[in-house]
Amino acid sequence: MKEASFYEKLDGQVKCYLCPHECIIQDGKRGSCRVRKNFEGKLISENYRQICSYNFDPIEKKPLYHFFPGKTIFSIGSIGCNLHCSFCQNWEISQSGIDNHPYLRSNSPADIVNLAKSRSDNLGIAFTYNEPTVWYEYMFDIALLAKQEQLKTVMVTNGFINSKPLEKLLPYMDAFSVDLKAFTEQFYKQHTSSKLAPVLETIKLLTKHNKHIEITNLIITETNDSEKEFRGMVDWIVNETGEDTVLHISRYFPMYKMSKEATSTEKLNQLYAIAKEKLNYVYLGNIRSGEGQDTFCEKCNSKVIERTGYQTQIIGLDKAGNCLKCKQLVISNCCL
Numbered sequence: 446m447k448e449a450s451f452y453e454k455l456d457g458q459v460k461c462y463l464c465p466h467e468c469i470i471q472d473g474k475r476g477s478c479r480v481r482k483n484f485e486g487k488l489i490s491e492n493y494r495q496i497c498s499y500n501f502d503p504i505e506k507k508p509l510y511h512f513f514p515g516k517t518i519f520s521i522g523s524i525g526c527n528l529h530c531s532f533c534q535n536w537e538i539s540q541s542g543i544d545n546h547p548y549l550r551s552n553s554p555a556d557i558v559n560l561a562k563s564r565s566d567n568l569g570i571a572f573t574y575n576e577p578t579v580w581y582e583y584m585f586d587i588a589l590l591a592k593q594e595q596l597k598t599v600m601v602t603n604g605f606i607n608s609k610p611l612e613k614l615l616p617y618m619d620a621f622s623v624d625l626k627a628f629t630e631q632f633y634k635q636h637t638s639s640k641l642a643p644v645l646e647t648i649k650l651l652t653k654h655n656k657h658i659e660i661t662n663l664i665i666t667e668t669n670d671s672e673k674e675f676r677g678m679v680d681w682i683v684n685e686t687g688e689d690t691v692l693h694i695s696r697y698f699p700m701y702k703m704s705k706e707a708t709s710t711e712k713l714n715q716l717y718a719i720a721k722e723k724l725n726y727v728y729l730g731n732i733r734s735g736e737g738q739d740t741f742c743e744k745c746n747s748k749v750i751e752r753t754g755y756q757t758q759i760i761g762l763d764k765a766g767n768c769l770k771c772k773q774l775v776i777s778n779c780c781l
């Protein structure tokens with residue numbers, strides 16, 4: 446446990462400013478994320494040092510396809526989330542508080558950095574599995590140490606964070622994988638208990654600060670899969686973050702409270718074709734498919750990276766990430 450940042454005391458209650466919910470919390474109660482508690486008039490981060498899952502994962506699993514492709518990254522997660530998605534793929538940890546998980550592993554930030562350094566082929570540390578925003582203080586302390594050790598840092602996030610805490614974190618975070626779950630406020634309200642607008646603001650802020658960002662859009666059958674909505678999202682991405690923005694279109698499977706059937710491959714292929722009309726780098730996730738896996742040079746169309754599952758082979762790039770055939774820069778964060 447640690448006293449939280451970004452809150453104010455309000456006569457026994459506290460108001461948290463970490464994410465746009467801005468919960469006002471009574472003494473003894475928790476915020477919507479279930480892991481920030483008013484303890485005798487102080488806001489406490491209950492999951493500080495509390496680790497639920499950790500693993501050395503392929504960076505492609507985050508998913509990040511244009512950030513040191515083929516590398517391994519030490520990935521850690523805890524419990525809690527500030528969204529309550531009916532289709533959550535990790536609901537057992539994201540929709541839990543500390544009381545449901547009495548046996549979490551406790552590690553100091555230095556322990557985590559040492560674990561990350563224990564494998565010489567490891568790129569750095571990814572904050573993932575549950576929403577790292579609700580683990581802010583611990584993530585911040587680890588990221589600060591990680592940068593001192595020249596480790597790369599990655600945040601896999603729903604983007605529902607206020608700008609002030611995000612800006613404070615930016616110097617210590619290299620790359621962001623952001624879930625853009627849909628492109629309507631109605632979807633966000635009905636299926637996530639949150640709002641779309643702050644997520645779009647996060648993506649804009651990351652772009653303004655030249656952070657590496659890749660966007661993932663999970664397509665759910667008859668829920669956020671309309672061509673009109675999808676085209677609107679692609680247009681917004683092109684206008685706000687540019688045609689080189691990496692977009693991962695991900696296949697949904699029934700999970701948690703959502704029982705719609707899995708997204709059809711026809712639908713995914715249709716949306717993939719639409720995205721490719723305007724974006725240079727579009728990928729398909731959660732699907733066994735020949736298309737939408739490999740990376741091609743946007744200028745000469747040579748295949749530069751080949752992927753089979755999480756096996757990644759760089760076949761057409763030099764160490765700086767330029768296409769071997771035409772010298773076009775394809776991946777600026779390519780090799781260490």
Ligand code: SF4
Nearest residue numbers: 461464467468476478
């Ligand atoms: S981080 Fe948690 S407590 Fe703070 S505003 Fe968001 S949901 Fe509420």
